[in-house]
Amino acid sequence: MRTDELDFHLPERLIATTAAEPRDSARLMVCDRATGSVHHRRVSDLPGLGLVGDGDLMVVNRTAVLPARFEATRAGTGGRVTGLYLGHDDAGLWTAMLKSGGRPRIGERLQLGDACELELLSPRGGGRWRLRPRDLAGEPMPIDASLEVLRRVGLPPLPPYLLRARERAGGPADLPGDAERYQTVFADRSAASQRSVAAPTAGLHLTEAVLAGLRAAGVRTEAVTLEVGPGTFLPVRADELAEHPMHAERWHAPAATLDALRASRAAGGRVLAIGTTSVRTLESLPFPLPEPAPTAGLAGETDLFIRPDAGFAFRNTDLLLTNFHLPRSTLLALVAALPGVGLDRLLGWYEEAIGEAYRFYSFGDAMVVV
Numbered sequence: 062m063r064t065d066e067l068d069f070h071l072p073e074r075l076i077a078t079t080a081a082e083p084r085d086s087a088r089l090m091v092c093d094r095a096t097g098s099v100h101h102r103r104v105s106d107l108p109g110l111g112l113v114g115d116g117d118l119m120v121v122n123r124t125a126v127l128p129a130r131f132e133a134t135r136a137g138t139g140g141r142v143t144g145l146y147l148g149h150d151d152a153g154l155w156t157a158m159l160k161s162g163g164r165p166r167i168g169e170r171l172q173l174g175d176a177c178e179l180e181l182l183s184p185r186g187g188g189r190w191r192l193r194p195r196d197l198a199g200e201p202m203p204i205d206a207s208l209e210v211l212r213r214v215g216l217p218p219l220p221p222y223l224l225r226a227r228e229r230a231g232g233p234a235d236l237p238g239d240a241e242r243y244q245t246v247f248a249d250r251s252a253a254s255q256r257s258v259a260a261p262t263a264g265l266h267l268t269e270a271v272l273a274g275l276r277a278a279g280v281r282t283e284a285v286t287l288e289v290g291p292g293t294f295l296p297v298r299a300d301e302l303a304e305h306p307m308h309a310e311r312w313h314a315p316a317a318t319l320d321a322l323r324a325s326r327a328a329g330g331r332v333l334a335i336g337t338t339s340v341r342t343l344e345s346l347p348f349p350l351p352e353p354a355p356t357a358g359l360a361g362e363t364d365l366f367i368r369p370d371a372g373f374a375f376r377n378t379d380l381l382l383t384n385f386h387l388p389r390s391t392l393l394a395l396v397a398a399l400p401g402v403g404l405d406r407l408l409g410w411y412e413e414a415i416g417e418a419y420r421f422y423s424f425g426d427a428m429v430v431v
Contacts, residue, residue: 062302062370066404067389067397069411076226077420080242085268088419088426089382092410094401099413104266104427108274112380112431115279116330118321122261122338123284125248127208128215128240129258133171133179135161142171144179145218146211147189147258147291153204155192156185158291165190174214177207209252217243218258220423222387242424247272247284256311257289262384262423263336280333281325283318285342287311287363293338296389307366307391312342319346319354322377331379337392341365343377369397369404382429385414385421399430 081087085105091112092099102110113119129146142161149155157179159165171179173194180193194207202210217239224234244250245264272282292308299305322343325332334340345363367373368391381399386392397404410428419426 062368064297064300064302064305064389067297067302067393069388069408071388071415071421073226073229075415075418075421075425076222077422077425078223078227078230078232079236080238080265080424081420081426083268084242084246084266085271087266089266090410090414090417090419090426090428092428092430094399094430099410101417105268105271107271107382107429108278112429113275113278113280113331113333116325116328117280117333118325118330119275119280119282119333119335120318120322120339120343121245121247121264121267121282121284121335122287122289122342123245123247123249124257124261124286124288124338125250125255126217126244126257126260126289127255128212129218130216131173131211131214132216133173135163136170136172136178138163144171145258145291146215149204149208153194153201153207154182155179155194155207156189157192158188159190160188170195174210177202177210212252212255216240219243220259223423249286254286258291259289259293260423261287261289261336261338263339263382263427265424266382266427267335281321283321284315285318285339286313287338287342289338293392296387297391297394302368302370302394305366305391307364309362309364310338310341311360311362312345313358313360314342314346315358316354316356319350319358322346323350323352323354326377332377333380333382334378335382337381337383337395340378340381340395341367344373344375346377348376366391366394367398368394369402371398373398375400380429380431382427384423384427385411385419385425387422396430402430 089102089104133142145158147156169181178195182191194202288311297305397407
């Protein structure tokens with residue numbers, strides 16, 4: 062399959078630069094695979110639409126977003142450097158994307174906040190650098206201490222296209238409410254759980270009222286955790302979709318989720334996945350599921366690439382609530398791979414969404430495939 066088959070034109074005015082307020086006022090396009098019908102609703106309507114009910118299971122990704130985007134100053138010149146923390150190794154050394162007006166140099170130090178310096182150790186390609194955090198006395202910082210500085214001074218890791226769209230519209234790149242609106246209401250916000258450098262954006266639409274309404278309809282909600290990495294939203298650059306090197310992300314499925322999934326499947330219930338990150342976790346689980354589930358649940362890394370030309374067999378996903386995704390993205394390919402969807406039908410739905418002025422991408426509206 063050629064990657065350019067995932068292209069479509071989106072007017073810039075439809076790129077959402079702010080989140081819907083309230084969350085569940087976002088528009089919801091209901092796409093029925095069996096009938097081909099499309100209906101236009103709001104996320105707040107979800108519990109009353111009859112799409113899911115007694116015995117069905119909804120699975121959300123409860124990962125929390127780290128304020129991974131940062132601004133630092135070059136110790137030698139005072140020049141501004143922007144960065145995105147991507148992760149760390151066992152020695153506490155960071156990997157980060159760096160961007161500056163001048164070329165970074167090995168051995169250079171960047172001032173981060175009032176308690177940390179980042180020493181540039183080696184380039185990793187593609188703008189990535191290996192960094193050693195140091196305290197102001199020059200001593201290497203333990204990873205917990207350096208990440209605490211990042212949590213204190215960092216910014217929400219909003220996608221670059223969103224920041225650029227805000228600036229082109231004449232406004233500031235960062236808004237006061239971004240940190241709250243770029244987290245789901247069910248995220249585990251403990252310091253140790255803030256590991257994602259992008260949000261599971263479909264979950265941003267759900268509110269406590271929507272969750273309560275689904276519970277009242279008999280839908281059980283359980284969670285998985287997939288630590289969303291920067292590769293999630295990167296465009297596919299290979300000419301052939303199959304040649305794209307898929308990013309790997311860590312996941313965890315608690316015992317309660319595994320038991321609920323097995324019970325739902327045994328009873329003929331359906332699974333509504335909230336977002337593509339939940340899908341990738343569900344479809345990375347072993348088959349059959351262990352019985353009983355291990356007390357600690359299951360965990361691992363997945364580089365699962367679900368695409369429409371590979372004949373993927375979905376085992377644990379029946380319905381999907383998801384945002385409208387970027388062209389040439391692995392997320393678009395995943396949605397097209399759902400049974401009964403296909404790329405032509407999906408792009409037809411996208412064409413209708415554009416005609417109806419739905420808002421696209423991370424802070425945009427949603428669709429549910431039933």
